[in-house]
Amino acid sequence: MDDPFVIVGGDAAGMSAASKAKRENPDLEVIVFERGDWVSYAACGMPYYVKGTVEELDDLVAVTPDTFREKRDVDLRTGHEVVAIDSEAQSITVETDDETFEQSYGALLIGTGARAVHPPFDGLDLEGVFTLRSMDEADAIETYVTEREPETAAIVGGGYVGVEMAEALIERGLEVSIFEMLPRILQPFGEAAAEIVEDHLREQGVSLHLETAVSGFDGDGHVEAVELEDDAVTADLVIVGVGVAANVELAEAAGIEIGPTGAIAVDEYGRTSAPDVYAAGDCAEATNVVTGEPDHVPLALTANRAGRAIGSTVGGTPTLTGGTAGTAIVKAFDFGVARTGIIDHERAREAGFDPVSVTIDTSTKPHYYPGGAELTVTLVADRESERVIGASLVGQEGTKRIDTVATALHAALTVAELERLDLAYAPPFSPVWDPVLTAAKVLNGKL
Amino acid sequence: MDDPFVIVGGDAAGMSAASKAKRENPDLEVIVFERGDWVSYAACGMPYYVKGTVEELDDLVAVTPDTFREKRDVDLRTGHEVVAIDSEAQSITVETDDETFEQSYGALLIGTGARAVHPPFDGLDLEGVFTLRSMDEADAIETYVTEREPETAAIVGGGYVGVEMAEALIERGLEVSIFEMLPRILQPFGEAAAEIVEDHLREQGVSLHLETAVSGFDGDGHVEAVELEDDAVTADLVIVGVGVAANVELAEAAGIEIGPTGAIAVDEYGRTSAPDVYAAGDCAEATNVVTGEPDHVPLALTANRAGRAIGSTVGGTPTLTGGTAGTAIVKAFDFGVARTGIIDHERAREAGFDPVSVTIDTSTKPHYYPGGAELTVTLVADRESERVIGASLVGQEGTKRIDTVATALHAALTVAELERLDLAYAPPFSPVWDPVLTAAKVLNGKL
Numbered sequence: 001m002d003d004p005f006v007i008v009g010g011d012a013a014g015m016s017a018a019s020k021a022k023r024e025n026p027d028l029e030v031i032v033f034e035r036g037d038w039v040s041y042a043a044c045g046m047p048y049y050v051k052g053t054v055e056e057l058d059d060l061v062a063v064t065p066d067t068f069r070e071k072r073d074v075d076l077r078t079g080h081e082v083v084a085i086d087s088e089a090q091s092i093t094v095e096t097d098d099e100t101f102e103q104s105y106g107a108l109l110i111g112t113g114a115r116a117v118h119p120p121f122d123g124l125d126l127e128g129v130f131t132l133r134s135m136d137e138a139d140a141i142e143t144y145v146t147e148r149e150p151e152t153a154a155i156v157g158g159g160y161v162g163v164e165m166a167e168a169l170i171e172r173g174l175e176v177s178i179f180e181m182l183p184r185i186l187q188p189f190g191e192a193a194a195e196i197v198e199d200h201l202r203e204q205g206v207s208l209h210l211e212t213a214v215s216g217f218d219g220d221g222h223v224e225a226v227e228l229e230d231d232a233v234t235a236d237l238v239i240v241g242v243g244v245a246a247n248v249e250l251a252e253a254a255g256i257e258i259g260p261t262g263a264i265a266v267d268e269y270g271r272t273s274a275p276d277v278y279a280a281g282d283c284a285e286a287t288n289v290v291t292g293e294p295d296h297v298p299l300a301l302t303a304n305r306a307g308r309a310i311g312s313t314v315g316g317t318p319t320l321t322g323g324t325a326g327t328a329i330v331k332a333f334d335f336g337v338a339r340t341g342i343i344d345h346e347r348a349r350e351a352g353f354d355p356v357s358v359t360i361d362t363s364t365k366p367h368y369y370p371g372g373a374e375l376t377v378t379l380v381a382d383r384e385s386e387r388v389i390g391a392s393l394v395g396q397e398g399t400k401r402i403d404t405v406a407t408a409l410h411a412a413l414t415v416a417e418l419e420r421l422d423l424a425y426a427p428p429f430s431p432v433w434d435p436v437l438t439a440a441k442v443l444n445g446k447l
Numbered sequence: 448m449d450d451p452f453v454i455v456g457g458d459a460a461g462m463s464a465a466s467k468a469k470r471e472n473p474d475l476e477v478i479v480f481e482r483g484d485w486v487s488y489a490a491c492g493m494p495y496y497v498k499g500t501v502e503e504l505d506d507l508v509a510v511t512p513d514t515f516r517e518k519r520d521v522d523l524r525t526g527h528e529v530v531a532i533d534s535e536a537q538s539i540t541v542e543t544d545d546e547t548f549e550q551s552y553g554a555l556l557i558g559t560g561a562r563a564v565h566p567p568f569d570g571l572d573l574e575g576v577f578t579l580r581s582m583d584e585a586d587a588i589e590t591y592v593t594e595r596e597p598e599t600a601a602i603v604g605g606g607y608v609g610v611e612m613a614e615a616l617i618e619r620g621l622e623v624s625i626f627e628m629l630p631r632i633l634q635p636f637g638e639a640a641a642e643i644v645e646d647h648l649r650e651q652g653v654s655l656h657l658e659t660a661v662s663g664f665d666g667d668g669h670v671e672a673v674e675l676e677d678d679a680v681t682a683d684l685v686i687v688g689v690g691v692a693a694n695v696e697l698a699e700a701a702g703i704e705i706g707p708t709g710a711i712a713v714d715e716y717g718r719t720s721a722p723d724v725y726a727a728g729d730c731a732e733a734t735n736v737v738t739g740e741p742d743h744v745p746l747a748l749t750a751n752r753a754g755r756a757i758g759s760t761v762g763g764t765p766t767l768t769g770g771t772a773g774t775a776i777v778k779a780f781d782f783g784v785a786r787t788g789i790i791d792h793e794r795a796r797e798a799g800f801d802p803v804s805v806t807i808d809t810s811t812k813p814h815y816y817p818g819g820a821e822l823t824v825t826l827v828a829d830r831e832s833e834r835v836i837g838a839s840l841v842g843q844e845g846t847k848r849i850d851t852v853a854t855a856l857h858a859a860l861t862v863a864e865l866e867r868l869d870l871a872y873a874p875p876f877s878p879v880w881d882p883v884l885t886a887a888k889v890l891n892g893k894l
Contacts, residue, residue: 406870
């Protein structure tokens with residue numbers, strides 16, 4: 001390959017690919033075009049910057065631009081926006097403040113990420129109304145909280161960004177309300193987990209408004225209130241966190257196939273429908289390991305791993321990008337809540353399963369050993385195949401145990417096989433029957 | 448089955464079987480003969496009773512004899528020792544203080560457990576020299592520490608009992624020495640993990656004597672010193688923890704097959720070579736999920752699970768007992784250390800593998816998030832098949848992550864498959880690449 005490996009987008013997928021491709025093949029020319037200034041940053045850490053746990057925004061940068069350029073020999077160009085792909089000519093069009101130019105590629109990786117959904121609300125551009133997707137937005141929120149000293153915050157959307165920002169803003173001394181259209185927060189985590197987190201959020205002083213549609217924001221220059229159907233609630237800071245949408249426009253305009261989820265369709269090596277064009281990260285689909293179907297779960301590990309695999313492939317070692325189990329974990333004040341696979345019965349049925357599930361309350365340690373915490377486990381299986389298809393865990397410790405179930409999903413284990421796993425036991429760490437095993441025992445009794 | 452389900456031994460395997468059989472088939476008569484007084488107790492909690500973490504020995508009892516008798520309708524007879532099995536007549540001989548009688552059985556479960564190995568040391572019966580296997584021994588040690596106020600303790604054997612008792616006795620104010628014949632403690636956990644624990648034990652004031660053979664104990668009535676080859680070390684309390692031996696004499700005398708490990712041979716349903724005779728728990732073998740060969744790993748979960756499965760089978764629902772991955776976890780003061788599968792290269796080669804391994808130092812949380820701890824992961828694979836065959840983890844938190852690898856072992860995942868697992872990430876819980884995934888990445892680079 002004489003032409004360079006060109007990467008569009010300098011965050012998790014793009015920079016992982018750049019680094020790995022150079023390690024695989026040091027002679028390969030690697031160019032990264034990033035339209036912004038920040039590269040290789042931990043977006044998931046941003047709520048903790050606003051909270052104050054992370055002191056400097058720069059702390060969230062995993063690898064600095066200088067390191068990429070000098071140590072890793074990656075031609076990283078920030079402030080460069082790729083505006084068109086010509087996949088027949090194997091060339092892209094790049095714009096900066098000063099110029100527009102063409103760049104040919106031997107292989108191209110589209111890592112354009114996703115953006116926060118901006119619902120059609122009135123007053124979305126009032127001062128004090130934010131989404132949280134970029135480092136600049138994190139910076140702006142933190143600055144606003146520090147300089148303007150808002151007293152009341154409204155969070156629109158009870159997803160993980162909403163929950164994490166509620167914790168951050170309570171810590172900063174604000175009164176916080178969450179507005180969620182659905183009957184519960186953290187929808188993908190299932191009802192049992194959501195209810196426990198809801199109770200805990202209320203205990204921590206968060207005001208929850210479920211089944212409540214926001215129609216817009218009111219204010220004079222800066223936001224003063226959230227408008228509901230028949231009501232208005234005071235708020236001098238608003239975070240809109242109602243989901244993300246894959247940035248597919250560049251790919252779509254180039255005739256590259258978009259998948260059923262609305263993100264860029266890719267095969268198991270991350271290849272798009274155009275020759276030598278790959279896509280990875282929040283703009284791309286990944287195969288759901290439970291359903292075998294394309295899914296769009298824009299999370300950091302999937303992006304990092306797919307980017308790395310594509311870097312390896314382009315560097316000369318074909319490497320599978322791996323699928324997604326939709327595994328996620330969120331801190332909500334003193335609680336952790338984790339999920340993997342398919343929890344929602346309706347979604348399970350849509351995917352062709354006949355779901356059966358149990359929810360059990362158990363403990364992270366034996367009754368006689370101090371310091372254990374209650375752990376609530378929901379485990380879901382398909383009645384016919386007896387395969388485990390999903391789980392959630394919620395409690396004050398031990399929620400990382402979701403990884404056991406995530407691993408079981410990758411291996412397509414049955415409930416009985418899950419029950420037979422030889423997991424680690426000693427009183428300071430676990431009951432004899434780990435909570436995941438106990439859930440499997442109980443679920444097995446229902447099959 | 449008109450004759451009862453008879454169980455020899457009233458701890459983990461036996462009582463799990465009794466309870467499960469009655470639940471499966473309430474009409475089944477279930478008799479348990481236990482030669483001692485204690486039933487259904489958590490032996491793994493005994494060091495924490497000596498330490499003082501667990502206040503009452505009774506707290507370690509999971510289910511009381513009264514509950515078994517009255518609520519679960521199990522005919523539990525303590526103080527009854529089974530002295531012979533006639534597998535042709537389907538009958539056993541039982542002795543109490545008062546009588547000897549025969550009892551016929553429809554099905555028999557041998558759950559005789561294991562005993563502490565008593566090496567041929569001089570002075571083993573001096574006062575103040577203990578093994579720790581039974582509740583009575585735990586009681587005796589605690590009483591001795593409280594009433595006799597020993598100042599120096601010698602622990603013979605650096606296995607998990609030795610490490611846990613070192614912590615317990617340091618907490619009780621004693622000066623503690625561990626004597627280990629091998630070049631390192633915690634042999635089955637591998638060298639990297641052992642070294643870290645050794646350093647930590649020394650930091651906590653434990654005096655480690657590695658490659659040091661004990662020849663006996665000296666004293667006048669009660670122990671005063673540990674005798675080494677050319678030396679003697681003061682000790683007024685000694686714990687001998689040099690391993691356990693399966694109690695197979697009863698089975699062996701009945702002509703029941705003993706397996707290559709010295710424990711009772713069983714099939715995947717826990718059946719011995721005699722018709723309708725099962726064995727489970729510390730006296731029985733289990734299939735190692737990595738090698739597919741019989742193994743003897745006398746740990747609580749294996750006993751509980753096999754007992755429960757046999758109860759289910761005898762009750763009418765044939766149920767696999769499950770294999771063992773040799774998964775174990777131990778607390779050593781502020782550290783946890785965990786293992787699964789095969790870590791030792793020599794043992795791996797004996798089992799027909801070509802082992803390749805990595806040891807990495809990683810962190811339980813991202814660099815920017817407070818409270819993470821170093822976690823050292825050793826991951827071992829077979830070079831040809833690329834299957835993961837074992838792992839150890841050691842650190843101040845996060846060692847329960849061994850369960851991810853244990854699950855991978857059951858599913859026979861390759862290193863690349865392990866690397867592609869979708870594990871849970873959020874900054875308060877994990878780096879983007881969970882330590883197990885990082886180890887898989889590095890090991891994959893060596894394949």
